[in-house]
Amino acid sequence: MTARILLDVGDVVWTEDPGYQGTRAAFIAAGAKVAAIPVDAEGISVEVGTKKAPQAKLISVTPSHEYPLGVTMTLKRRFELLEWASKSRAWILEDDYDSEFRYESRPLAALQGLDNNNRVIYAASFSKVLSPALRIGYLVVPGDLIESFTAAKALLDRHSPVFEQTVLADFFTENHFSRHLRRMRNVYAERRQALIAAINSEMSDLVETAPSSAGLHLTVWLDERENDAEICRLARAKGVSCEPLSALSIKRKMRPALILGFAPFSEKEIASAVHEIAKILRNR
Numbered sequence: 001m002t003a004r005i006l007l008d009v010g011d012v013v014w015t016e017d018p019g020y021q022g023t024r025a026a027f028i029a030a031g032a033k034v035a036a037i038p039v040d041a042e043g044i045s046v047e048v049g050t051k052k053a054p055q056a057k058l059i060s061v062t063p064s065h066e067y068p069l070g071v072t073m074t075l076k077r078r079f080e081l082l083e084w085a086s087k088s089r090a091w092i093l094e095d096d097y098d099s100e101f102r103y104e105s106r107p108l109a110a111l112q113g114l115d116n117n118n119r120v121i122y123a124a125s126f127s128k129v130l131s132p133a134l135r136i137g138y139l140v141v142p143g144d145l146i147e148s149f150t151a152a153k154a155l156l157d158r159h160s161p162v163f164e165q166t167v168l169a170d171f172f173t174e175n176h177f178s179r180h181l182r183r184m185r186n187v188y189a190e191r192r193q194a195l196i197a198a199i200n201s202e203m204s205d206l207v208e209t210a211p212s213s214a215g216l217h218l219t220v221w222l223d224e225r226e227n228d229a230e231i232c233r234l235a236r237a238k239g240v241s242c243e244p245l246s247a248l249s250i251k252r253k254m255r256p257a258l259i260l261g262f263a264p265f266s267e268k269e270i271a272s273a274v275h276e277i278a279k280i281l282r283n284r
Contacts, residue, residue: 002121002139003030005152006091007057014049014059018248020067023060023095032058036250039066043073046080058091063111064099068248068259070212070219078111086117093121098128100181103189104213118142126168128216128263129181136160136168188216194267195260198274206281207258216263219245221255226281228256234280240273 007013009031015024017036024034035053038045044061059081063073073081085092094111102108112122125137141149153159171177195218199209210219222228228244235242245257258277262270 001149001152001156002091002093002123003027003032003058005145005148006121007032011057012053012055014044014053014056014061015250016044016061016066017250017252018068018245018254019250020062020095021248024250027058027060034250036252038252039069039071041071042077043071044077044081046077046084050084054088056088056090058093059085060093060095061111062095062097064096064108065101065212065215067097067215068217068219068243068245068257070210070215070217072108072214073111078114082111082115082117082119085119090119091121092119093123096122096124098215099124100129101185101188101216102214103185103192112140118144121145129184134164134168136164188263191262191265191267191270192218194270195262195274198271202274202278203281206278210257217259217261220258220260222257222281224255226256226284228258231256231258231277231280235273235277238276238280240276242277 003013003026007027007030011032012035013027013032014035014037015027016039018039019036024036027034035049035056037049037052043063043066044059049056049059061073061081063078065072081092084090092111092115096110099108099110110122112120119142121142122140123137126134127137139149171180196209199207199218199220206223208221210221212218222231228246232242232244241261243259245254245259248259260273265273
């Protein structure tokens with residue numbers, strides 16, 4: 001919806017590289033030209049983006065927890081991005097898909113909360129914090145855009161499901177949501193630690209875990225000579241699901257890595273899965 005409202009065919013969009021392919025596909029479907037901008041230790045590189053695609057009309061970012069590298073955009077980079085967008089009259093689409101789950105510090109303020117120039121559209125959903133089956137997301141848009149977005153929403157699908165929204169509203173007002181977040185944050189912290197412990201126990205000599213203090217996945221770097229897509233194919237044959245970093249890279253040639261999610265699995269399942277991956281790596 002954001003792409004349809006704010007972009008014309010041929011407009012340029014920055015997307016993170018590596019990054020979520022669904023985002024890129026949505027912009028391509030809207031007729032936009034996608035410029036893949038590398039992500040470094042501070043987040044999307046504004047310097048590279050400025051040189052590569054200075055005419056961009058929109059920047060799509062996941063500042064709280066970049067997918068898949070797990071980077072949290074620094075405050076310095078956030079202000080740099082906001083300043084560039086303001087000067088260039090470009091929009092920023094902030095996808096805050098799992099900001100609630102931080103394990104080593106309190107949740108960060110959204111990029112939208114730092115924006116004094118009304119350039120940020122904040123997008124989130126309840127897919128990660130409650131259930132993907134709920135199919136309810138939301139946007140926080142600058143005041144001048146509310147009418148346009150409301151009209152577009154009415155044209156696209158009339159409205160989101162009323163019954164589910166009513167139940168969700170009660171869930172909030174009765175304070176169940178806050179309690180749910182606290183409980184799940186503890187559960188996921190334990191599962192994250194179980195994954196780290198299993199990696200350290202089973203294959204610390206074979207892989208390197210990328211630093212990440214948030215989210216529901218870890219990125220595990222492999223030896224340069226490995227084929228991450230092949231490792232994932234062999235893992236799937238053993239009933240283990242993982243995603244190769246190479247499938248999420250657009251232009252960048254990166255060291256092979258595995259994206260390992262831990263949210264829906266028990267500690268026993270996590271240990272078993274890591275054991276299978278370790279066996280695959282050792283037997284190649």
